[in-house]
Amino acid sequence: MTEKTRTRVGAIDRSLQILDLLTERHQPMTAYDLARSTGAPVSTIYKLVEELLERSMLSRVGENGIWLGPRLMRYGLTYRARMDVFAEARREMNRLSENLGETVQICARDEGMMTVIGMARASGHFNVASDVGTRVPLNWTASGRLLLGHLDDETRLRIFTESARPSETGQAETDPARLSRLAREEFEARLAVQMSASEFAVACIAAPICDESGACLATISIVLPETRARAAYDELTREVQNSARTIETALGRRG
Amino acid sequence: MTEKTRTRVGAIDRSLQILDLLTERHQPMTAYDLARSTGAPVSTIYKLVEELLERSMLSRVGENGIWLGPRLMRYGLTYRARMDVFAEARREMNRLSENLGETVQICARDEGMMTVIGMARASGHFNVASDVGTRVPLNWTASGRLLLGHLDDETRLRIFTESARPSETGQAETDPARLSRLAREEFEARLAVQMSASEFAVACIAAPICDESGACLATISIVLPETRARAAYDELTREVQNSARTIETALGRRG
DNA sequence: TATTTATTTCCATAATTGTAGAAGTTCTTT
DNA sequence: AAAGAACTTCTACAATTATGGAAATAAATA
Numbered sequence: 118m119t120e121k122t123r124t125r126v127g128a129i130d131r132s133l134q135i136l137d138l139l140t141e142r143h144q145p146m147t148a149y150d151l152a153r154s155t156g157a158p159v160s161t162i163y164k165l166v167e168e169l170l171e172r173s174m175l176s177r178v179g180e181n182g183i184w185l186g187p188r189l190m191r192y193g194l195t196y197r198a199r200m201d202v203f204a205e206a207r208r209e210m211n212r213l214s215e216n217l218g219e220t221v222q223i224c225a226r227d228e229g230m231m232t233v234i235g236m237a238r239a240s241g242h243f244n245v246a247s248d249v250g251t252r253v254p255l256n257w258t259a260s261g262r263l264l265l266g267h268l269d270d271e272t273r274l275r276i277f278t279e280s281a282r283p284s285e286t287g288q289a290e291t292d293p294a295r296l297s298r299l300a301r302e303e304f305e306a307r308l309a310v311q312m313s314a315s316e317f318a319v320a321c322i323a324a325p326i327c328d329e330s331g332a333c334l335a336t337i338s339i340v341l342p343e344t345r346a347r348a349a350y351d352e353l354t355r356e357v358q359n360s361a362r363t364i365e366t367a368l369g370r371r372g
Numbered sequence: 373m374t375e376k377t378r379t380r381v382g383a384i385d386r387s388l389q390i391l392d393l394l395t396e397r398h399q400p401m402t403a404y405d406l407a408r409s410t411g412a413p414v415s416t417i418y419k420l421v422e423e424l425l426e427r428s429m430l431s432r433v434g435e436n437g438i439w440l441g442p443r444l445m446r447y448g449l450t451y452r453a454r455m456d457v458f459a460e461a462r463r464e465m466n467r468l469s470e471n472l473g474e475t476v477q478i479c480a481r482d483e484g485m486m487t488v489i490g491m492a493r494a495s496g497h498f499n500v501a502s503d504v505g506t507r508v509p510l511n512w513t514a515s516g517r518l519l520l521g522h523l524d525d526e527t528r529l530r531i532f533t534e535s536a537r538p539s540e541t542g543q544a545e546t547d548p549a550r551l552s553r554l555a556r557e558e559f560e561a562r563l564a565v566q567m568s569a570s571e572f573a574v575a576c577i578a579a580p581i582c583d584e585s586g587a588c589l590a591t592i593s594i595v596l597p598e599t600r601a602r603a604a605y606d607e608l609t610r611e612v613q614n615s616a617r618t619i620e621t622a623l624g625r626r627g
Numbered sequence: 628t629a630t631t632t633a634t635t636t637c638c639a640t641a642a643t644t645g646t647a648g649a650a651g652t653t654c655t656t657t
Numbered sequence: 658a659a660a661g662a663a664c665t666t667c668t669a670c671a672a673t674t675a676t677g678g679a680a681a682t683a684a685a686t687a
Contacts, residue, residue, distance in 0.1 A: 124643090124675090129387060130427075131675080140447060149633060149634050157675090158678095160636080160676065160678090163634090172388060174388075181635095185447055186451070187480070187487070190448040191448075191487070191507070193444050193447060193448015193452075194448060195398065195505075196439075330506065380645050402664075404664050413645075413648095415645085415665095418665065419645080436664075629686100629687080630685100630687070632686085633685080634684090636680085636681085637680080638677100638678090640677095641676085641677105642676090644670105644672085644674090646669105647670095648669100650665105650667080651664100651666075652663100653664070655661080656659100656660085656662085
C-alpha cells in the first residue's frame with residue numbers, strides 16, 4: 118500500500134503546476150491549454166484558474182489569456198528586498214568594524230524584543246558585546262528604540278507598554294510614553310546613542326536601516342567602552358550613519 | 373441563509389493569508405505566531421507551512437522563523453520580465469529622465485492599488501518620489517486614475533468604490549463618481565496632471581501606455597516640484613506623451 | 628457543409644484535507 | 658522548583674473539493 122493510486126492532486130500543487138507552466142513558457146496561456154499541459158481535468162483547471170484570478174495570483178490578458186498575477190510580483194519584491202538588505206548589511210558591518218577597529222552589530226526586531234542577528238568583533242581585547250542570537254527587550258537598547266521609530270504613535274506606545282521591562286542594571290527607561298517619544302525623535306535623527314544602560318561603562322551608537330517604504334528593518338550599531346565613545350563621538354556617529362545610508366542606497370540603485 | 377457558517381478555509385486562502393502576513397510585516401514569523409495572527413488552528417498552519425516549505429514557497433530562517441521562499445521571487449521576476457512593455461518603458465524612462473533632468477516613474481495596477489515598478493531618479497537632490505515597490509490606492513495619483521481609463525464606466529466605478537481611500541495629506545479625491553469621470557477624461561486626453569495631492573508641493577505629470585487592444589498597461593510619469601512643473605508645463609506634457617507613444621509603437625513591432 | 632478542435636460551464640460523488648482536541652517539548656517567568 | 662507560555666506533533670472525522678463525465682458554443686479545418 119505504499120504505492121497508492123494517486124487519484125487527486127491538491128489545490129496547492131495544481132496551482133504551482135499552473136504557475137510553473139506560465140513561468141517556463143514566459144507567455145500567457147489559455148485555461149484549456151493549461152489543462153492539457155498539466156494533464157489535469159479541464160473542470161479542475163477552470164475552477165482553480167477562476168479562484169486564482171480572483172486573488173490576483175493570475176491575471177487575464179486579452180480575450181482568454183491567463184498570465185501570472187501582480188500579487189506574485191509583490192511577494193517576489195518583498196522576498197528579494199529582505200535578502201538584499203541583510204547581505205548588504207553584513208558586508209557593510211564587516212567593513213565598518215575593520216575601519217574603526219570596533220565591534221559592530223546588526224540587530225532586528227522580533228515582536229517586543231530585539232535580536233542581535235549579526236556581529237563583527239573588534240580584533241582588540243575589549244569584549245562586552247552580546248553574541249549573535251541575544252534577545253533583549255526593546256527598551257534596553259538604542260537599537261531597540263530605533264526599530265520602532267517608523268511605527269505610528271499608538272503602535273509604538275502599545276508595544277512598549279506590553280514589552281518594556283526593567284533592565285538588570287536598572288538603568289533602562291521603562292515608561293512607555295517617554296520611550297515612545299524618544300524612539301520617534303531618534304528615528305527621525307537617524308541616530309540613537311546610549312551610554313551605560315544595559316551594561317556599565319558600555320556605549321552603543323546605532324543608526325536605522327530602512328526599506329523603501331521607510332520601515333526600519335534593522336539597525337547597525339557600534340558597541341564600545343564609554344570612554345572611547347565620548348572621545349570620538351562625532352566620527353563614530355557619522356560613520357555609523359554613513360554605513361546605514363550605504364546599505365539603503367545599495368538597494369535603491371537596483372533595476 | 374446568505375450568511376453561512378464558514379467552517380473551513382481552503383488551502384489557497386490559508387496560504388495567501390500566510391504570504392500576506394509575511395509581506396506586511398516585512399520579517400519572518402514563527403509558525404505559531406502565524407497561526408495566532410491568522411486566527412487559524414495551529415495544526416492547520418503547521419501542516420500548511422510544512423507543505424509550502426517543501427515547495428519553496430516559504431523558507432526557514434534561523435531556528436523557527438518562517439519567511440517567503442525563493443520560488444516567489446522566480447514568479448515575480450517572470451511576471452515583470454514578460455511585461456515587455458516594461459523593458460521598452462524602462463529604456464524610455466531613462467532617456468526621458470536624462471533629457472529633462474527630472475525623476476521619471478513607471479507604474480502599473482494591482483487590483484485597486486497602483487505600484488511603482490520602475491524609476492529613474494534625477495541626478496539632482498530633489499527627492500520626493502516613492503521608491504520601486506511602493507503601493508498606493510489608485511485614487512491617490514494621476515497614474516492611478518489613468519490605469520483605469522480604458523475600462524467601462526461600470527467597472528471603473530466599482531473599482532473606485534471598493535478601493536478609494538483618503539490619502540495621508542487628505543487631498544486626494546475619494547468620490548467614486550468624480551474619480552471615474554476624471555479617469556476617463558484624462559485617459560482620453562492621454563494626459564493626467566496632479567499637483568500636491570499625495571505629497572505637498574509635488575507635481576506628477578503622467579501619460580498612459582496602452583497595448584494594441586487599447587488597455588492601459590502602465591503609465592509613465594514625471595515627478596517634480598510643483599514650481600518647476602508649472603514653469604515648463606507645455607514641454608513636460610509633450611515629452612511625457614511622446615515617451616508613452618514611443619513605447620507603444622516599439623511594441624507594435626513585436627510578434 | 629461536415630468534422631474536428633478549442634473553449635467554457637455544470638453536476639454528483641468519492642477522496643482528500645482542514646480542523647478540533649489533546650498531549651508532548653522547550654523556553655520563560657515566578 | 659513550579660507554573661506558565663510558546664512551540665510542535667499527532668489522530669480521527671466531518672467538511673470541502675478535485676474529479677469524471679457530459680453538454681454546449683465557438684473557432685478552425687477538412
